[in-house]
Amino acid sequence: MKKQIAIIFIFISVGVCIFSCSSNGNHQAESAADISPLPEDTETFRDMSVFHLPAKWQTQEGDHITLSEFKGSVLVTVMIYTACKAACPRLVADMKDIQKKISDDTSIPVKYLLISIDPETDTAERLKEFSIENDMAQSQWIFLRSTEENTREFANVLAVRYAEISPIDFSHSNIISVFDKDGVMQHQMEGLAVNNEETVSVIKRLAGNIN
Amino acid sequence: MKQAIKILTVLMCCITQQTFAQVAETALVKGGTFVPQYGVSEEKSIRIADFVMDTAPVTHAQYLQFVQEYPQWKKSKVRRLFADGSYLKNWSGDSLPPKELLHAPVTHISWYAAKACCECMGKRLPTTNEWEYAAMASDKKRDARKDSLYNANIMAAYETRQTYLKNTGNGTPNYWGIYDLNELVWEWTSDFNAVMLSGENRDNNDKNLFCGAGSLNATDLMNYTAFLRYAFRNSIKANYNIASLGFRCVK
Known part of the structure; x- marks a missing residue:
């Protein structure tokens, strides 16, 4: 009898347990299916590389890409918005x-x-227009847009702070960042119209051009 | 005897699972308008939609479950891009959080890790405005920011040392039924980097560093505790892992 009670008790307990954990259980099952080998397992990127960011971006041509597609190029990056009247035109000029x-x-x-x-x-259309208006239609100029979340994430990599002040106006830090061909940040230039001599020499060094 | 052990194990399982369920509780925060401390031009109030917030910060026990499910976030595996060398600093191994802190908020967590953890649970990090909106409630009022006792309580909590070692959910819940917003740890928000203050507040208008920064002045200079939080958020970077900084999620 004691044994039976014990067995029933276990049965009930297990039942309660399954019930109380069911949402957890489902979650586990789903996530197990989600875990596929990460791309970096097949291709070893350096640990600090921005090419680890999984975000998808759209170019001014309407193509969808990830940053890892730029592997092998030195990247010079800046965050802007095309409606900006104050600092961005100067950043673009920089x-x-x-x-x-x-x-x-x-x-x-x-x-x-x-x-x-x-x-x-x-x-994408607006970015394309902007690139033409500003004489930046050549292939080395790449304009990117993504979701608000992905944008926020990339801003965090660059330590760029920004906030929407009104629907058409943003406040943001003015930082130009340089990444090596493996996507690792090597240099940042903060401010507007600052002397870019050092930035230029870093880019030249990374791009294998000693002139 | 064997059976007794079995029963005990089963019971233990239920107990731990139920504590789990308890700490993962959420509460509805009804939307409304409010004027945040920073981030809007002039004294314009902003609209917050309804959201559901975890009633307590994510604990070590919950985070352990997350890293077991998503091994790329284990202490030994995490990418340096996403977390500096202090990530889970107080863990003695990939699956070994400090034993005595299982139900205390997980800290030494980067913004990327916190974000990923929320996303894996089908949630997200709260925005700074959402967080501040939920945290301006006392136990009786939705907005207690003008209440001197409310402010004194938060100040007292901020002055208490090592509150991050305490278990979650032991204080008094606020108006929405949410615990520990100010009592235990600072908390990550999705857009913690949105408001710009340079290191010195006199430099607030430095237009060469920040485009448009002049319009971002504090709205309520009396709200000192909020000022501390904004200053703290402004001082951190997304890959930092700090002993007094945890997170909770919203939906």
């Missing part, structure tokens, strides 16, 4: 000034990434 000082035939290609912090307004 980028163009840097680009002018770097030769087009470095042994490692250099790409210039302009990432929108206002993906809602900055559609």
Whole structure:
């Protein structure tokens, strides 16, 4: 009898347990299916590489890409929004000034990434227009947009702070960042129209151009 | 005897699972309008939609379950891009959180890790505005920011040392039924990097560093505790892992 009671008791306990943990159980089952080998298992990227970021981005041409597709290029990045009237035109000018000082035939290609912090307004079409208006239609200029979350995540990698002040106005830090061909940040230039000599020499070194 | 052990094991299982269920409880925060300390031009109030918030910060026990399910977030596996060398600093191994802190908030957690953990549970990190909105409630009022006792209590909590060693859910719940917003740890928010203050508040208008920063001044200079939180958020980076910084999720 004692034995039976004990067995019944176990049965009930297990029942209660399954019931109380059922949501947990489901969660576990789902996540087990989700875990597939991560891309970095097959291709060893350096630990600090931005190529680990899984986010999908849309270019001004409408293509969907991940940052890892830039592996092998030196990246010069800045966060902007095209409706900006104050600092962004100067930031864009700073980028163009840097680009002018770097030769087009470095042994490692250099790409210039302009990432929108206002993906809602900055559609692929808008970014394309902006690139043409600003004479940045050549292939080394890449404009990117993504979800608000992915944008926030990338801003965190760059330690760029930004906030929406009104539907068309943002406040943001003015930082140009340089990544090596493995996606590891090597240099940051903060402020507007600052002397870019050091930034340019870092890019030249990373791109294998000693001129 | 064997059976007794069996029963005990089964019972233990239920107890731990139920504690789990208890700490993962959530509460509805009814939306409304409020004027946050920073982040809006002039004294414009902003609208917060209804959201459901965890009633307590995520604990070591819950985080352990997360790293077991998602091994890329284990202490030895995490990418340096996502967490600096202090990640889970007080764990003695990948599956070994400090035993005495199982039901205390998990800390030494980066923003990326906190975000991933929430996402894996089908949730997300609260925005700073959501967090502040929920935290401005006392046990009786939705907005107690003008209440001197409310502010004094938060100050007292901030002044208490090593509150991150305490178990969650032991204090008094606020108006929404939420615990520990100010009592145990600082908490990550999804857009902690949204408000810009340079290191010195006199430099707040430095337009060369921040475009448009001039319009981001504090709305309520009397709310000192909020000022401390914004200053703290402003001082951290997403891959930092700090002993007094944890997180909770919302839906």
